[in-house]
Amino acid sequence: xxxxxxxxxxxxxxxxxxxxxxxxxxxxxxxxxxxxxxxxxxxxxxxxxxxxxxxxxxxxxxxxxxxxxxxxxxxxxxxxxxxxxxxxxxxxxxxxxxxxxxxxxxxxxxxxxxxxxxxxx
Numbered sequence: 001x002x003x004x005x006x007x008x009x010x011x012x013x014x015x016x017x018x019x020x021x022x023x024x025x026x027x028x029x030x031x032x033x034x035x036x037x038x039x040x041x042x043x044x045x046x047x048x049x050x051x052x053x054x055x056x057x058x059x060x061x062x063x064x065x066x067x068x069x070x071x072x073x074x075x076x077x078x079x080x081x082x083x084x085x086x087x088x089x090x091x092x093x094x095x096x097x098x099x100x101x102x103x104x105x106x107x108x109x110x111x112x113x114x115x116x117x118x119x120x121x
Contacts, residue, residue: 074109
């Protein structure tokens with residue numbers, strides 16, 4: 001061939017077209033991100049957890065601040081926290097008797113239920 005033949009500009013056209021298309025796509029993606037930012041990850045889960053925590057704390061208030069039977073058969077009563085702390089302070093003015101009473105209460109609270117004889121015996 002002749003050295004003076006015109007060179008084909010087809011490869012350059014393809015490169016410019018591909019770069020132009022990628023640039024247009026990049027600009028569109030950036031525009032969409034600025035117009036429609038995605039919600040932060042986990043916002044729904046965080047809201048659900050906060051709602052559950054609020055419900056739990058509301059349910060705990062009567063338990064923590066009121067009197068109730070814990071186990072009436074064993075004579076265990078649930079006290080408000082402040083009352084229980086003041087009783088512990090009063091009780092530990094005499095540590096030896098307080099320790100003995102604490103062990104007695106622990107044994108009473110953790111005692112197994114009485115055995116009921118089987119109908120087959």
